[in-house]
Amino acid sequence: xxxxxxxxxxxxxxxxxxxxxxxxxxxxxxxxxxxxxxxxxxxxxxxxxxxxxxxxxxxxxxxxxxxxxxxxxxxxxxxxxxxxxxxxxxxxxxxxxxxxxxxxxxxxxxxxxxxxxxxxxxxxxxxxxxxxxxxxxxxxxxxxxxxxxxxxxxxxxxxxxxxxxxxxxxxxxxxxxxxxxxxxxxxxxxxxxxxxxxxxxxxxxxxxxxxxxxxxxxxxxxxxxxxxxxxxxxxxxxxxxxxxxxxxxxxxxxxxxxxxxxx
Numbered sequence: 001x002x003x004x005x006x007x008x009x010x011x012x013x014x015x016x017x018x019x020x021x022x023x024x025x026x027x028x029x030x031x032x033x034x035x036x037x038x039x040x041x042x043x044x045x046x047x048x049x050x051x052x053x054x055x056x057x058x059x060x061x062x063x064x065x066x067x068x069x070x071x072x073x074x075x076x077x078x079x080x081x082x083x084x085x086x087x088x089x090x091x092x093x094x095x096x097x098x099x100x101x102x103x104x105x106x107x108x109x110x111x112x113x114x115x116x117x118x119x120x121x122x123x124x125x126x127x128x129x130x131x132x133x134x135x136x137x138x139x140x141x142x143x144x145x146x147x148x149x150x151x152x153x154x155x156x157x158x159x160x161x162x163x164x165x166x167x168x169x170x171x172x173x174x175x176x177x178x179x180x181x182x183x184x185x186x187x188x189x190x191x192x193x194x195x196x197x198x199x200x201x202x203x204x205x206x207x208x209x210x211x212x213x214x215x216x217x218x219x220x221x222x223x224x225x226x227x228x229x230x231x232x233x234x235x236x237x238x239x240x241x242x243x244x245x246x247x248x249x250x251x252x253x254x255x256x257x258x259x260x261x262x263x
Contacts, residue, residue, distance in 0.1 A: 007039040007074035007105070010063055012047045012082045023048060026078040033107040034076060042072055064093060067100040076105045140234075147233035150261035158226055159208045161262075170226075172263050179205050183221055193218055231261025 011026035023046050034041050043066075045059040063075065075097060077083050083104060084090040094104055105111075143153050151168040160180040161170045179200070186196050193215050201212045225232045233256040236249055 005037075005039045005074060006042050006072040007034055007076050008063060008066075008072045009034070009041055009044045009076050010046075010060065010082065011044070011078065012057065012060070026082065029078050029107050030076045033105075039074060039076065041076075060093075064096055067097050067102045070101065073101060074103050074105055076107065078107050080104075080106050080109055080111070144234070144256060147231070147256045148258065150231045150258050153233055156208055158224055159221065160227070170231075170262055176208070180221065180227060183218065184227070187222060225257070226262045229260050229262050231258040232256070 009027055009030040011023045011030070013023045013026075027044060027046075031041060033039075045063040047057040047059045066072075067075075075083075080090075084093060097104060146153050146168075150170075152163040152170060157163050157170060160173055160177040162173045163169070164171050182205075183196060183200070186199065191199075197213055197215065197218060205213065207213055207217055221227070234250060235255050
């Protein structure tokens with residue numbers, strides 16, 4: 001009687017690179033690999049349009065957590081870069097799997113425990129990280145050019161502004177702009193945060209997300225340079241080295257400011 005080798009499939013697709021294999025293509029290749037090598041697939045984990053950072057992939061995190069249940073002994077991926085494109089991250093997550101008795105298998109890369117495979121895996125992970133960081137650099141280059149043209153660079157526009165669908169430039173939302181003017185007027189008149197918040201929330205005014213104002217959101221409005229007419233981009237680091245949110249400001253030389261760039 002053949003040993004039952006229980007395995008799961010992990011597939012990830014990043015919307016930033018349209019050349020990558022689709023989720024369906026990855027799963028199809030993994031299923032064929034499993035069938036050819038007598039693995040029994042018990043579950044498929046999928047992350048669609050997710051980054052290479054494992055912290056931002058819910059299905060990946062679920063898979064790592066499930067590995068401790070000892071219900072499967074193998075994780076099959078189409079390529080190693082579907083697992084992670086960050087070497088430190090990859091080593092950390094593979095160690096968690098190994099501690100739980102789970103082995104990572106790649107359909108396209110013949111990796112095992114031999115010294116040659118260990119070296120090859122390191123090279124492949126280095127190439128994947130280079131690709132990821134180079135792609136991020138090219139994306140940032142395009143965003144900076146967009147910023148110098150004072151065009152919307154993504155995300156939700158601040159309260160008081162909308163984005164013109166054709167020009168991608170900011171336009172004033174008169175209804176919301178009245179709230180912004182009210183906030184600054186009350187602040188200049190000497191009202192404290194609590195007084196302003198009490199008035200805004202008490203009279204049904206809401207933020208861009210249709211939520212009540214908080215001390216944090218009020219502070220962001222009063223410190224937002226866009227309301228002084230300055231277009232600002234790349235002011236804060238979105239993520240740290242581990243992919244977690246990072247509120248720290250970037251060096252001034254990396255910040256793009258265009259005076260009178262906002263309506």
